[in-house]
Amino acid sequence: MTAAKTRVPVTIITGFLGAGKTTLLRHLLSRAQGHRIAVVVNEFGSLGIDGEILRGCGVEGCREEDIVELTNGCLCCTVADDFLPTMEALLDRADPPEHVVIETSGLALPKPLLKAFGWPTVRNRMTVDGVVAVVDAPAVAAGRFADDPQAVEAQRAEDPSLDHDNPLAEVFEDQINAADLVVLNKTDLLDAAQLAAVEQHIRDHAPRPVQIVRATEGKVDPAVLLGIGAAAESDLAARPSHHDAEDGEHEHDDFESFVVAVPEQHSVDEFLTTLQNTARSFDVLRMKGFASVAGKPMRLAVQGVGSRFRHEFDRPLGVGEDRTGRIVVIGQKGLDATAIATALAGHLAA
Numbered sequence: 001m002t003a004a005k006t007r008v009p010v011t012i013i014t015g016f017l018g019a020g021k022t023t024l025l026r027h028l029l030s031r032a033q034g035h036r037i038a039v040v041v042n043e044f045g046s047l048g049i050d051g052e053i054l055r056g057c058g059v060e061g062c063r064e065e066d067i068v069e070l071t072n073g074c075l076c077c078t079v080a081d082d083f084l085p086t087m088e089a090l091l092d093r094a095d096p097p098e099h100v101v102i103e104t105s106g107l108a109l110p111k112p113l114l115k116a117f118g119w120p121t122v123r124n125r126m127t128v129d130g131v132v133a134v135v136d137a138p139a140v141a142a143g144r145f146a147d148d149p150q151a152v153e154a155q156r157a158e159d160p161s162l163d164h165d166n167p168l169a170e171v172f173e174d175q176i177n178a179a180d181l182v183v184l185n186k187t188d189l190l191d192a193a194q195l196a197a198v199e200q201h202i203r204d205h206a207p208r209p210v211q212i213v214r215a216t217e218g219k220v221d222p223a224v225l226l227g228i229g230a231a232a233e234s235d236l237a238a239r240p241s242h243h244d245a246e247d248g249e250h251e252h253d254d255f256e257s258f259v260v261a262v263p264e265q266h267s268v269d270e271f272l273t274t275l276q277n278t279a280r281s282f283d284v285l286r287m288k289g290f291a292s293v294a295g296k297p298m299r300l301a302v303q304g305v306g307s308r309f310r311h312e313f314d315r316p317l318g319v320g321e322d323r324t325g326r327i328v329v330i331g332q333k334g335l336d337a338t339a340i341a342t343a344l345a346g347h348l349a350a
Helices: 021-030 049-055 079-091 110-116 137-141 149-158 167-178 192-205 268-282 337-348
Strands: 008-014 037-042 067-070 099-103 126-136 181-185 211-214 255-262 286-291 298-305 308-316 325-332
Touching: 008 021, 008 110, 021 037, 021 099, 021 126, 021 181, 037 079, 079 110, 110 126, 110 167, 126 137, 126 167, 137 192, 167 192, 181 192, 192 211, 255 337, 268 286, 268 298, 268 308, 268 337, 325 337
Parallel strands: 008 099, 008 126, 037 067, 037 099, 126 181, 181 211
Antiparallel strands: 255 325, 286 298, 286 325, 298 308
């Protein structure tokens, strides 16, 4: 058997904020059929919401020790300090995983992470089986991640010195550029014509032909996600990045996040309305977190992309457990954190 066949396959799941990566991963774990899958979760910000969701997934065989969480640091920036030691620790276990799945931050660029698999400590022990980009279909349809070429050219004509930069578009395009498979998620929110337009947009921006699968609630057969066999770490030239000239350096100065504490709620509907209004008023990209509701024994989990929110009661609250909620707020640089926190706390207070 060759060395390549003995290497542990790794699937990298990327996708912009709120595309549905964690939901896809939960579905994957629920259908693992006994295979030892280790999950590495990387989040933008200091509060690990996604890791908490996965640990509480309730899937048989999904062990807490197989969920490794890296917060407050981007994997594509900290491969030596965080990522490589994590991979080595997984490989050195008495029962190493049969497959590793990495859920990147919604702001991560995949290519620096792919390059890390060429490091001596892992290159003979792991291979990137495939890069899966999860796409929020309604967000793309709304033009959230795309420039208007005519508007950009008009701006440049008016001011030739203008250095046009759209961090949303760059991150989205880098994720598509690296992908072996694109999962078009939340397709139930669009009609056939809109879906066709989104798929064409992706094909127009991908540097090479890429397979696109449609999904709702992240439900994709594991056989489609795993076993791609791309060996992506050996195919870097076919995966261009906006940051190729920067030798892997990448900062998230265009984005910021913070955590807002919220008290126990009287009503789920009022809570969601306040979150939606706040997101809309302050142009927030993403909100996610947990809260408690008066008279409810279960914790309420909320996930928002722009002003679109979903929620569920995900686990029982323990006796004596603090019922203060935590909401992570993520947006482009310049968010008025004080005003947002005041809006949430002021409107949500008991």
